[in-house]
Amino acid sequence: MAGQVSQSIENPYNTGLDRNPANYQPLTPLTFLERAASVFPDDAAIVHGGLRRNYAEFYTRSRQLASALTKNGIGRGDTVSVLLHNTPAMLECHYGVPMCGAVLHSINIRLDAAIIAFQLDHGMAKLVIVDSELMPLMQEALALNTVKPILIQYDDPEYNGQRADAEAVDYEEFLTRGTPDFDWLMPLHEWDAISINYTSGTTGDPKGVVSHHRGAYLLAQGNALTTSMRKHAVYLWTLPMFHCNGWCFPWTLSALIGTHVCLRQVRASPIWAALAEEGVTHLCGAPIVMSLLITAPDDVKRDLDQPVQFFTAAAPPPESVLADMKEAGFDVTHLYGLTETYGPAVVNDWHQGWSDLPPARQAALKARQGVRYLPLEGLDVLDPETMQPAPRDGQTMGEVMFRGNVVMKGYFRNLAATEDAFAGGWFHSGDLGVIHPDGYIQLKDRSKDVINSGGENISSIEVEETLYRHPAVAVAAVVAMPHDKWGEVPCAFVELKQNANVEEASLIGFCREHLAGFKAPKRFVFQDLPRTSTGKIQKFALREKARNISI
Incomplete structure (x- = not known):
């Protein structure tokens, strides 16, 4: 990372030139909505079924929410938790909650009650806003x-199911308690917390990742620059807003006076309808959303009048999926990041000349995670023991590490975990990868997912990428399974493509043709793979199952 901060005892350019209200204000993405409402008040801000709201209405309702929260004793440093689908209320909470000085805690709607209870207690929630479907x-x-x-309680007009009979204040009634022209609070400092998001907690209690106004402001703008979003873009919500605050896109869209198209549920039919009827230009989603789109029945698919930019994270899409997406009218870009980096902070920036390469080579290039976002100051692959950079040879593995303004403040009420994460002056991602000669990084595994077989390290991602090249394989996940001789060996869990049929022996043989023999899985299990609500495969569940499989 170039440009280390230097300290100067005397600097003539600092003498008498102090910060004051005329030349300094804390950075916060809340100002994006204020500007959008004042400059483009009548432009479409939110679409949700038959509901249409412009930016003046969006801003007014967010201020009313902030005012109502204030009148109920919620203020600076308090936690407001929300358990909501991708609805207009969720967007209003991304502004109204921090506008009263509070910290937004978005809860994963797929969690069980015990984990939610832990988060509410650990985060010291003072007020909770809940979708009526999720009230039980x-x-x-x-x-x-x-x-x-x-x-x-929020009653979504697009929800047709039974509404819970809860002793809760109605959200719309709660808003009427607020003042439409509420003089909302700027953060005292841009380092103030704007949100807390909890990690999955698959290896222990979840950790509360604290994000600040400055980082949210910078990543929101970084999204716009990285995705080449034009002004008045139309963004479809398939990515859950509870996931890393929707990768900061709730704030990005206001900066661009864009339109949020909300979807309560991620299903093929409403996605295709929204793409065609609302003129969607951008969306984000896991690879499973791509599969949902391209495997939809022909009578559900729609012809698109414009190319759609699709941003995906997690495992790189197979070459066949990329080809199908391109044919359907989507341009796919691979992103990478973590909750601790406000969502995506790495992008596979595409070079124009790469589009002329053979499809297989393009797929290999698209499989790389890429280079740093503009607002991220440092990205490298380092040896976690020596903290020295790995050679740029595309082969030597190290840990992917981040440094800069779009890295979390730390873990809430967890000093030990924070110190471990920031050891050596870098944020340790826990992801293992390589860095290529052109500076692009490529993930090889999570540190906990590396399979050590007889002293040899096996990258589960490498084995998965090989399986994706088999014409019958739709989805693959490789984990370690116990072995008496080798300690552990690869075990593959596979979802086959529709109407495909293949035997275990055939897949073992295929892997041995393309991999060193010790890397080939010793067992294959054919089943639907467990996934998180954001589409990521739950490898911890597969590892648990693999412990009980014998060869």
């Missing part, structure tokens, strides 16, 4: 925890 889950969590927050 929240009530179950509240029966388990210690804190007893104020309960607000």
Whole structure:
């Protein structure tokens, strides 16, 4: 990383030139909505089924929410938790909650009650806003925890199911308690927390990742620059907003006076309808969303009048999926990041000349995670023991590490984990990767997913990439399974393509043709793979199952 900060005892350019209200304000993405509402008040801000709201209405409702929260004793440093789908209320919370000085805690709607209860207690929630469909889950969590927050129920007009009969204040009624022209609070400092998001907690209690206003401001703008989003872009919400605050896109769209197209559920038919009817230009999603789109029945698919930019993270899409997406009208870009980096902070920036390469070579290039976002100051692959950079040879593995303004403040009420994460002055991602001669990084595994077989390290990603080249394989996940002689060996869990049929012996032989023999999985299990609500494969569940499989 170039340009280390130097300290100067005397600097003539600092003498008498101090910060003051005329030349300095803390950076916060909340100002994006204020500007959008003042410059483009009548432009479309939110679309949700038959609901249409412009930027003036979006801003007014967010201020009313901030005002109502203030009147209920919520202020600076307090936590407001939300358990919501991708709905207009979720967007309003991304502004209204920090506008009163509070910190937004978005809860994964797929979690069980015990984990939600832990988060509410650990985050010291003072008020909770809950979708009526999810109210039974929240009530179950509240029966388990210690804190007893104020309960607000949101009734989504697009929800046709049974509404919970809860002793909760109605969200719309709650908003009427607020002042439409509320003089909302700027952060005292841009380092102030804007949100807390909890990690999955698959290896212990979840950790609360604290994000600040400065980082959210910078990554929101970084999204716009990285994705080449034009002004008045139309963004479709398939990525859950509870996931890393929707990768900061709730704030990005206001900077561009873009339109949020909300979707309560991620299903093929409403996605294709929104793409065609709302003129969607951008969306983000896991690879499973791509599969959902391209495997939809022909009578569901729609012809698109414009190319759609699709941004995906997690495992790189197979070559066949990329080809199908391109044919369907989507331009796919691979991103990478973590909750601790506000979502994506790395992009596979595409060189124009690469588009002339053979499809297989293009797929290999697209499989790389890429280079740093503009607002990220440092990205490298380092030896976690010596903290020395790995050679740029595309082969030597090290740990991917981040440094800069779009890295979290730390883990809430967890000093030990924070110190470990920032050891040596870098954020340790826990992801193992290589760096190529052109500076592009490529993930090889999570440190906990490396398979050590007889002293040899096996990258599960390398084996998975090989399996994806088999014409019958739709999805593959490789984990370690116990072995008496070698300690552990690869075990592959596979979803086959529709109407495909293949035997285990055939896949073992295929892997041996393309991999060193010790890297080939010793067992194949054909099943639907467990996934998180954001589409990531739950390898921890597969590892648990593999422990009980014998050769």
